Amino acid sequence: MKIIWKVVYISSLIWDVFYPEKCMLCGKILEGRESGVCRVCVNKMPYISGDRCIKCSKKTDGLDNVCVDCASHRHIYRQGYALFGYDGNMERIIADIKYKGKWRNIEWLAKELAYHASLYIKKWQAQLIVPVPLHKSKLRKRGFNQAGLVAGIIADEYGITYDDRLILRRRRTKPQKKLDDNERKNNLKNAFYVDRLRYGKYKHLKTIIVVDDIYTSGSTVDECAAELIRAGVENVYFLSLCVGNGYS
Ligand SMILES: [Zn+2]
Ligand SMILES: [Zn+2]
Structure with missing residues (x-):
């Protein structure tokens, strides 16, 4: 992880002494071995x-291997894993992180994802982890990319190289969750590009994991995967904190 985040983490440990960690759902001060959320929440x-x-990780009825979305839409990525469904609680947690400055909540979520996805991560044998990028104007405004924080923590846990500047966002796009499925695809057309100069040093790497916070129809991951494959990557997988409803 970049040195800046190590400094931030050490500062946050000192911060904990004065402001102990609270449950991200009910706000209770966490005790003992509790982390992220209390034992009730x-x-x-x-x-x-x-x-x-088996493709996108959404819950299925158990009758088919793939969900209805993946049965009717071909994806460019190979496979992905998400930890949570996107319900009201997750919506609140993500909004608190993005808009209320509670970015430290990312740490527990990312570590949970890293732990539960271990079989997938080991099987994929990726040599590089990249986050879905934010547009630079948004990054400046928010100060951090939540997907980047998740990706950085997972990269650290598994000793995989992390790069948040390999794939970049060319232009601002509308929030995907506010659009219907056709609009989602058009919204993202040519939205991403790979920094070819930077890719030069990864030319020997063939397998990459793209990390996002919310996966819905898969258009975002597919667009990133398409650009990475165009640059020379062979296999793109994804990890996401949660999955919302896409085509279905
Ligand atoms: Zn709680
Ligand atoms: Zn699926």
Whole structure:
């Protein structure tokens, strides 16, 4: 992880002494071995359990290997894993992180994702992890890319190289979740590009994981995957904190 985030983490440990960590759902001060959420609220977290789509990881009815979305839409990425469904609780947690400055909540979510996705991450054998990029104007305004924080923590846990400047956003796009599925595709056309100069040093790497916070129809990951493949990458996988409803 970049040195700047190490400094931020050390500062946050000192901060903890004065402002102890609170449950990100109910606000109770966490105690003992609790982390992220308290022991009551952990049961309210929308972990995806049971049968899941072998392509995108959405919950399925167990009758088919793939969800209805993946049965009707070909994806460019190879496979992906998400930890949570996108319910009201997740919506609030993500909004708190993005708009209320509670970015430290990312750490527990990312570590949970890293832990639960371990079989996938080991199987994929990716040599590089990249986040879905924010447009630079948004990054300046928010100060951080939440997908970048998740990706950085996972990269650290597994000793995989992390790069948040390989794939970049060419122009601002509308929030995907506010659009219908056709609009989502058009919204992202040519939105991303790979920094070819930077890619030069990764030419020997063939497998990359793209990280996002919310996966819906998969258009964002597919657009990133298309650009990476155009640059020379062979396999693109994704990890996401949560999955919302896409085509279905
Ligand atoms: Zn709680
Ligand atoms: Zn699927």
